[in-house]
Amino acid sequence: MKTVKVVAAIIHNDNKIFATQRGYGEFKDGWEFPGGKVEPGETPKRALIREIQEELDTTISVGEKLHCVEYDYPTFHLSMECFWAEIISGDLVLKEHEDAKWLSKEELDSVDWLPADLELVEKIKENM
Numbered sequence: 498m499k500t501v502k503v504v505a506a507i508i509h510n511d512n513k514i515f516a517t518q519r520g521y522g523e524f525k526d527g528w529e530f531p532g533g534k535v536e537p538g539e540t541p542k543r544a545l546i547r548e549i550q551e552e553l554d555t556t557i558s559v560g561e562k563l564h565c566v567e568y569d570y571p572t573f574h575l576s577m578e579c580f581w582a583e584i585i586s587g588d589l590v591l592k593e594h595e596d597a598k599w600l601s602k603e604e605l606d607s608v609d610w611l612p613a614d615l616e617l618v619e620k621i622k623e624n625m
């Protein structure tokens with residue numbers, strides 16, 4: 498099965514986490530952590546900075562890696578590195594997503610996460 502390498506940002510501020518709702522494609526309407534596919538020759542951190550600039554018009558600093566999700570979807574294997582991140586500048590403009598929310602620890606279960614994200618959400622709760 499094909500492996501897709503993805504990076505995701507756990508953007509946090511004031512004890513809240515930024516979640517986004519996918520606006521198109523196979524997983525439309527599912528909630529995720531913003532980010533995307535790593536391009537050939539790119540480091541995960543550079544890829545994440547690029548993706549957040551593209552998707553949210555925002556510059557982030559990338560912190561520690563919290564977790565790497567390994568998940569089998571029916572048609573591909575997802576390998577997703579997940580990093581803590583903070584906003585340096587920008588207003589989190591939704592250029593591709595249809596909605597977004599800042600979620601507290603108690604609110605993290607209130608959105609419909611993509612299947613691969615459920616284990617990550619548990620990790621985040623342990624670290625909030």
Ligand SMILES: Nc1nc2c([nH]c(=O)n2[C@H]2C[C@H](O)[C@@H](COP(=O)(O)OP(=O)(O)OP(=O)(O)O)O2)c(=O)[nH]1
Nearest residue numbers: 503504505524529530531532533534575611613614
């Ligand atoms: N960004 C992101 N992708 C996730 C998460 N959970 C999850 O299963 N995925 C899957 C959905 C996609 O199949 C794949 C990467 O998605 P992506 O669509 O964000 O990639 P991308 O930004 O580079 O955009 P594109 O090339 O698909 O247009 O990872 C998550 O929390 N964040």
Ligand SMILES: [Mg+2]
Nearest residue numbers: 531532533552
């Ligand atoms: Mg993306």
